[in-house]
Amino acid sequence: MNENDRSMKKKVRISTLESFFHKKSKNQGGSSSSPIAPIRRDDESPPPNVVPPTRERVVQFDINSLPHDPGLRRRILDYHPSDHEAIRREYILKEPLQPYEHDFCQREVGGAMRRFNPEWFDTYKKWLEYSIAKDAAFCFVCYLFKDNVDVLNAASQGHDAFTNNGFRGWNRPSAFLKHVGQVNSVHNKCLEKYEATIDPNTCIQNVIDPKTPQARKEYRIRLTASLHCLRFLLFQGLAIRGHDESEKSSNQGNFRELLKWFSQRKKKVGKTLFKNAPGNNQMTSPLIQKDLINACSRETIKGIIEELGDDYFGILADESRDVSCKEQMAFCLRYVTKGGVVVERFIGVVHVMNTTAMTLKNAIYSILAEYSLSPSRIRGQGYDGASNMKGYIHGLKTLIKNESQSAYYIHCFAHQLQLTLVAVSKKNSDCGWLFDILSIILNVVSGSCKRQEIMKEAQAKILAKAFENEELKTGKGLNQELGLGRPGDTRWGSHYKLLVNVILLYPSIREVLDIIFDDPLHFDDHPKADHVGFAIESFDFMFMVHMMKTIFGLANQLNIALQKKDQDIVNAISLVKQTKERLQQMREDGWESLLNLVTCFCDKNKIGVPKMEDEYLPRGKKKRNKVYTTNLHHFRVEVFFAIIDLQTQELNNRFDEVSMELLSCMTCLNPVDNFSSFDKLKLLRLVEFYPNDFTSVESSYLEDELDTFIYDMRRDDRFHGLKDMGELSVKLFETKKHESYRLVYLLIKLVLILPVATVTVERAFSVMSIVKNRLRNSIGDQFLNDCLVTYIEKNVFLKINDENILNRFQSMRSRRERM
Template sequence: MSLESFWKRAGKSQKSSTCSSPSSRNLPIEEDVVTPIDDVDIESPNDDADVVSPNNDAVPVAASIPIPENTTQSNPNASVESDDTRIYDVHLLPHDPGKRIPILEYPATDRDAVRRGYITMKRCDPRTHNFPRRKIGGMRRFNVAWFDKYDWLEYSVEKDATFCFVCYLFKDKVDSMAANDCFIKGGFRGWNKIGRFNIHVGGLGSLHNLAYEKYNFFINPKTSVAESFFTYTTEAKLQYKYRLTYSLKFIKFLLSQGLACRGHDESEDSWNRGNFLALLTWLSENNSDVAKVVLSNAPGNNQMTSPLIQKDLINCCAKETTRLLIDDIGDDYFGILADESSDVSQKEQLALCLRYVNNKGKITERFLGIVHVKDTTALSLKSAIESLLMEYSLSLSRVRGQGYDGASNMRGEINGLKTLIMNETKQAYYIHCFAHQLQLTLVAVAKDNDDCIWLFDQLAILLNIIGVSCKRREMIREIQSQHVLEALDLGEIESGQGLNQELGLGRPGDTRWGSHYKTVSNVTSLYATIVKVLEKVGSNKLYKDDRVKAITVMSTFESFEFVFMIHLMSEIFGQNDKLCQALQRGDQDIVNGMSFVTLTKEQLQQMRDHGWEEFLHLVLSFCAKHNVEAPNMDDMYVPRGRSKRFFSKVTNLHRFRVEMYLSVIDLQLQELNNRFDEKNMELLICMSCLNPVNSFAAFDKQKLMRLAELYPEEFPTNDMTMTALRHELGFYINDMRTDARFGDLKGINELSMMLVETNKHTSYKLVYLLIRLALILPVATASVERVFSSMTYVKNKLRNSMGDQLLNDSLVTYLERALFARVSDDDVLARFQSMKTRRMLL
């Protein structure tokens, strides 16, 4: 198909997809480019608003670059909308040069947009990648120092080859014969012939230097003919900068709060113009200096408020925030935490967080980005993770830890995501999320013990009666308030900030951490309130449907058996809840996490062996307070609300102590031992020797040497490194035990920070490397779960058509607010200027 026929067909398809919404046609026109044809805003195909084209026709904001038919196969990111039109998103340009589409295969009118996309992304220089060795004149591999020597050089992880960045972008403006150069087509891999780099550069008139000249003119338009033709006064440029700066400041404020910038209708006569324009209008009405340069006092085609400008600024803010994250990691190792979940528009999103040790020695977890995946197979997830890392020149070869949930596509031993990554990076050890494992133990206890099943069935009926009606919830609030006032008058409780909060009745969920404990704890706290609500429902004939149910539930609710079981679940789940809260800390390390698990097991064992008397006294006191009849423990057990034939003839003491109390605790201990089998992993046994608690009592030199052997890339066995580590460990432990500053440390995270604070990490570099590797191993995926919680806030039902790129940018700036606050306005504006050919240059 010829290019002319392609454009003709694509034009028809684009015309048929235009939007005819009256509100969108009233949007102000904003031209921000010098060229006769405006730059096309590249956004996800289902973005959340419409924009106006230069001819005042509304077109979808997802205006994308159609590409020739033969490019679809070579680019996995090209998506087909119809038989006549191919859509290519500039935000999805592959960073790896080995995966790129040749620049000549793009339509000529779209190449500048593609060039700017790659220039903004910068050349692909994965300096931290573990470059493979090849046998060519000896065992040779790519030298990372070549990146500094040749600023045009980029490396393809996919092909293990080098390419020329400027020649790829501008070879069509120099000579089509340049395509025969291996630095442009196929890639150069002759690591034993580095003189070819200089041959490629050539003399002053070489094709490379001509392309480099075009590159410099392109990134610095102040020296171009177009810039010389369009001249602007200093005052006009100053006003342009003011308008752009005001727009940026409001966008930064809205992003940091997770609020929407855009409105449904941003025309001047609209009452719903969005937060961004509302704030700008308010400021202009209250500040005369601002009013002089914005909105109606600005040129109609240069107000810097259009949807395209807003999204460009949002994208720049997100990119600069992520740049600070990448700079913080540097060339160090890191771990990955990933999970997938559907957003409000039922699109599967993969969230990726990085775990690393910063320059202060503190373990840190940061959100890198979110990617839309069409399916959740292990191969698709690995490809998405790899492409997201490569976008920022990060390599899987630097991954030293993986943290996911227990899904089969994640932890599968043959084709799971963790296996696929470990096949490439042997030291990327996988840890099943501790918080997920703990939740599985709670669910198992709730579903595997008959008495626990009975308890939660009764709770489900109770919640159906009083938890689904607004009137009955209001009853709970009123009665609860009365009880609080009475208790305050009697001095039974104290008042203060955070005390006596209103409690609700939520259903326990299999995937919601701590939900089982919250349910049983709130029911126990609201026991007297629930009794009164059930009395009102059961005695009021107006509640025809629930009156009989309330009477039946009341019989069970006031039984000693129910009170006993709900207190038992509250005690067991309460012990586990402390562990759950500890595991969700972003700075928690794997050794400390395992010690928390061990401590929880010990406390449950202590409760089993010596806690019966204390627990029974607690239950009997509760029964006496709420007028619940307590049985004589020496009498024979009689079930209440259940048939006798399903229970053996035993005394109450045997029934409540052996069949209920000990049975449930034993089941919980068994589940904890089965789920948390990491204690048997040699890796964690060796890492526990780094624990500084009790004056480094767990220190074991031989196990730490074995730990080093598990990381052969960092500690090669045929090198002097292992000998140096053995000597260094001897000096290290003697120094630590005699230095009072290291005497009260509580974990290896505190040890790492103290080593950096005292500058001893430079004296014990190899030991500090072992500590960093131990800290990188993830404990829980709480950071990823927080991403999904924020995703439902940022992309809600009212903003369900938000594009993937805008969603990612909004989440980055919202979740990493601390980094975002450090982003300079000048850096954002500089990136904004380089994205497209702007009308004015700052």
């Protein structure tokens, strides 16, 4: 037997017949005094309202207790030869039993009648087993340990009959006593070994090296101290181990240094650690650290799964490359808690070899299977919109929807908004020119640390002068140091932030460009500085910066709202509509205010403002075939109207889900303005999208329930002023009305489960860059996953008590000590 087999601890659950026969019930026919009464045959159907009784006995075997017996494990697994895998996986083996109702019962087998006494199974319940298939009784303990005792004269005690062929002499109950025998009989020796096997305190290691209560107490103190230190490091996302953990090292790593600091301030803990602890039981090794962290992660996931229960959920997934060039897929769940709150929980990351739809699907299903989550409970999918995710034929969302009909896919709203902004900046020539100039400014002004310091000094001088002239107010959080951030196609809100900072830092940028142009040591940058300086001092540049800042500002409010974890799909649709309406309002009424804003800024910074009725002179040298137009027509029609129309068109194209019938029906449950958008017919149509969740009878009940629901909601002051579906769900739970309107509440949950954005997944990747950084690029996949779960889901991890973690740690493998 190898070491792995020696350290195996199996729980074998075996069905017994302690309740196989029951005394006659008063409600059943027949006489209780009759020793023989007819009973039902096996092939007959059971009587109504009678549940076949079962009883299970949990027997825990420690193979280490008998290391010299290589056949014990084989015999345990062979006890149920048709169910080896079931025992290995610790499934409960149950056999339905017949509800016999007499003091003495009979069973017809092969034309003969067998008489049984149920007291036999009460008296010998520790070892007596009955096989329905063989119609025989067996001795379980003798079957397991018959080779470990002296079997001399075993046949005379009925040893073979109770282990090999089975006992069938029901008319000779004295055979049970004969098999048990005297104190030193074979059966009693086997029973003694059986009881020693299932008792963890009789493990051979504990017998050879018995531990005193004081040793166990010190072991628990050491283990708890290590756990507390690891908890702190996991909360902060810090590295656990150090480069050199030897005793001579001045820095032994975060874990050991924190443990030393902890032991110095807790004398009770310090007396059990390091030199005061046994050399083979320090509880500080890397293996112990990983086991404790894995126990923390498992208990955190267990808390999330218990919070979800057997309810419906949505899935969010995305793939990204980590610092070691491994393709990782992050996976999250979105569901409604028992309190009516919609949450998104991070479950873990999985290393995938490629990003094909089938590979991602297998990875998702493996996670669901690991935590006993059924794919049939999926009611929503949220991805970033890549082709392998949203493909209509072989995409991930199609593969999952084929197996779960109601798993509807929502393209991440935040990604769609970012794609809209990028498309506007690329499709319009004036926007393209603006961001080209901004890119050159970033390269010239922020190209070196020296130039960044020059800009900071220039900014400080301008602020000091503004304070002297009382143009700015001082206070906490005001007048913070700013910098130019480079915009990115995948960085949400980066375009808006750059435009805001360019306007605020405009004087400082001009001063830095002048310094660069006058510096003879940087003559290579003189043409760039001259080109940029000429561009930013033009009215065209200032008009484009202010206009795009205003337009992107409207979209940025939507962007911030979409990044909330508890955002629901109905409110997101409403926000998209509001953004479109505000853009249209800006097109109709925003021209004058924008022109006045740009004119004031230009006058303040001494930039020439052209007259709107004069002829427009285009930028560059292409003036030969130019069409005559005025400045007013160019800036208002060709720029202002054109860009707003392009923005609106892109919003309509990108957010095509808003026009989906499914989502349009969902908006009818919006509680805003006292349920003004309520539409009973659309809600009944919504039920048709979830055929597996509403039966035909429930659908008919729902029609009447909706009438009562809307009547109650509009007259209950507690439901006035609700802003979104999330608040409605919580309020229904608080007022206990989710029980009265069960079907309506189910509809609300299905609406809330649909994901809005993949914000939680994106944040997981940000955390992954913190946990697995350049110095920790060799961290293992399981260790990385455990660190991410505990770091991201801190709120759940904080609720897990130490006792549960320590118990899981103890059960993970065989330990030298037991608490």
